[in-house]
Amino acid sequence: MSNDFYTTQILPYAAIIIKICRAYTDTQEDFEDYYQEVCLQIWRSKDNFKEQSAWSTWIYRLSLNVCLTFLKKKKNNKQNAPSDLLPDEVLVDSRAFADESLNQLYDAIRQLSEIDRGVILLYLEEKSYQEIADIIGTNTNNIGVRITRIKERLKKILSN
Amino acid sequence: MASKNTIMEKSIETIWKEGFIKNDALVAPKLNDLYNQKSIDIIEKFKRMYKINRIAIVAFAILIIPLSYITRMIYMGIPMAILFIAISLVAHKFSKQLDTINKNTSSYEYLSSFDTWVKDMIAINSKLSTFMYPYVFLALVLGFWFIDIEGDILGNMLINGIISEFPTTYLVNGFPILLLVPFFLAIGVLAFFGGKIGKWDINLVYGGILNKLENLLSDMEELRK
Numbered sequence: 001m002s003n004d005f006y007t008t009q010i011l012p013y014a015a016i017i018i019k020i021c022r023a024y025t026d027t028q029e030d031f032e033d034y035y036q037e038v039c040l041q042i043w044r045s046k047d048n049f050k051e052q053s054a055w056s057t058w059i060y061r062l063s064l065n066v067c068l069t070f071l072k073k074k075k076n077n078k079q080n081a082p083s084d085l086l087p088d089e090v091l092v093d094s095r096a097f098a099d100e101s102l103n104q105l106y107d108a109i110r111q112l113s114e115i116d117r118g119v120i121l122l123y124l125e126e127k128s129y130q131e132i133a134d135i136i137g138t139n140t141n142n143i144g145v146r147i148t149r150i151k152e153r154l155k156k157i158l159s160n
Numbered sequence: 161m162a163s164k165n166t167i168m169e170k171s172i173e174t175i176w177k178e179g180f181i182k183n184d185a186l187v188a189p190k191l192n193d194l195y196n197q198k199s200i201d202i203i204e205k206f207k208r209m210y211k212i213n214r215i216a217i218v219a220f221a222i223l224i225i226p227l228s229y230i231t232r233m234i235y236m237g238i239p240m241a242i243l244f245i246a247i248s249l250v251a252h253k254f255s256k257q258l259d260t261i262n263k264n265t266s267s268y269e270y271l272s273s274f275d276t277w278v279k280d281m282i283a284i285n286s287k288l289s290t291f292m293y294p295y296v297f298l299a300l301v302l303g304f305w306f307i308d309i310e311g312d313i314l315g316n317m318l319i320n321g322i323i324s325e326f327p328t329t330y331l332v333n334g335f336p337i338l339l340l341v342p343f344f345l346a347i348g349v350l351a352f353f354g355g356k357i358g359k360w361d362i363n364l365v366y367g368g369i370l371n372k373l374e375n376l377l378s379d380m381e382e383l384r385k
Contacts, residue, residue: 014188015180032189044379102179105172124176154172 009046010039013059016125020060023109023117024067038066053134060127061135064118071114108157112150119143120150199267202376203274206369210255213365217248228303236303243295250288254281268380275377278370282362289358293350301343 010017021034041062049058097103109117115136122132129143136143170178180186221244228237254277261273305315322329322336330337350357363370 011188015186018186018188019180035189040379097179099175099179101170101175105175105179120172124173151172158172 005043010042013056016056016059017063020063020067020121022106023121024071034067034070038063041066057131068114104158108154111157116150119146123147199271202369202373214248214251217244221245221248232307233303235306236299239299271377275373282359285362286355286358290351290354293354293357294347297346297350
């Protein structure tokens with residue numbers, strides 16, 4: 001990957017990748033691995049970008065796909081667990097943001113199922129239901145209901 | 161630390177927005193050493209697989225003699241054991257070469273040396289496979305041929321059966337031509353396709369990791385342009 005491509009095409013959108021990778025990892029080491037893999041995949045797939053969606057949407061999609069694939073591989077190494085189930089153990093994040101409320105919100109997000117994590121991240125990033133449905137690969141009708149359910153669950157986790 | 165009440169007062173949307181405005185945590189990690197880590201991972205994984213494979217071959221070489229004795233196919237067991245020992249010696253030689261690849265070079269040079277080693281290994285294995293598969297077939301035929309069935313051997317029973325069924329069949333040194341033709345045909349086909357079967361065999365075991373190596377090398381080559 002050239003530095004030029006990274007600087008002009010990825011770095012301006014690094015926040016997206018960081019936010020997503022943080023939700024799927026529990027250590028700084030894993031986070032860096034995921035981040036690097038996402039960057040590499042963006043570079044590798046750059047020729048497949050058809051400008052049917054925004055470049056940022058493309059990055060969201062790739063980031064989520066890479067994180068889900070990595071997580072699945074990790075789970076498969078431990079046991080053959082289905083991908084959309086709640087994690088068996090609550091991940092403890094060894095890193096911290098300056099804002100403690102944000103740390104707690106991230107902790108709560110990490111207790112959601114893999115797909116729900118993606119949905120809520122996209123919602124918090126103010127993506128439209130249509131965009132969320134496109135990125136996740138589902139239909140728009142389910143998104144609203146799912147977001148309401150996820151928010152309720154997050155509130156419950158945070159209040160505990 | 162924010163209290164529970166503070167968190168509950170804010171909506172998750174607010175926490176998200178304010179959190180990222182306040183903090184400086186969105187610093188992208190440096191993309192250094194990525195290829196180095198990947199190169200080392202791939203080669204180490206390959207080495208582990210190659211070692212397991214070699215141990216399995218030696219185990220087969222040791223086990224096949226008693227197994228063939230139990231199954232009364234000792235004429236298959238001995239040549240197969242010799243073959244497995246020969247394969248393990250060749251693999252051991254390649255393994256020694258693999259250890260000599262210099263790690264104190266750039267990732268690209270390290271991977272390129274490894275790639276050259278893999279290609280040499282596949283080329284030699286393909287050449288050996290031209291002889292190996294007909295040899296395995298011959299060993300299997302010998303094994304079955306000399307199975308003792310109530311005092312007679314299976315091979316003799318087969319010859320007698322063919323002669324009684326086709327009394328006019330042509331014999332070469334006492335062997336019916338109807339038996340020799342398919343035998344030599346099978347040997348010829350296995351010798352002809354042995355190299356390809358050998359490559360397929362390697363691909364079956366190491367295909368995934370060799371594809372990764374190829375992709376990584378092509379990425380790095382593009383980087384060097």
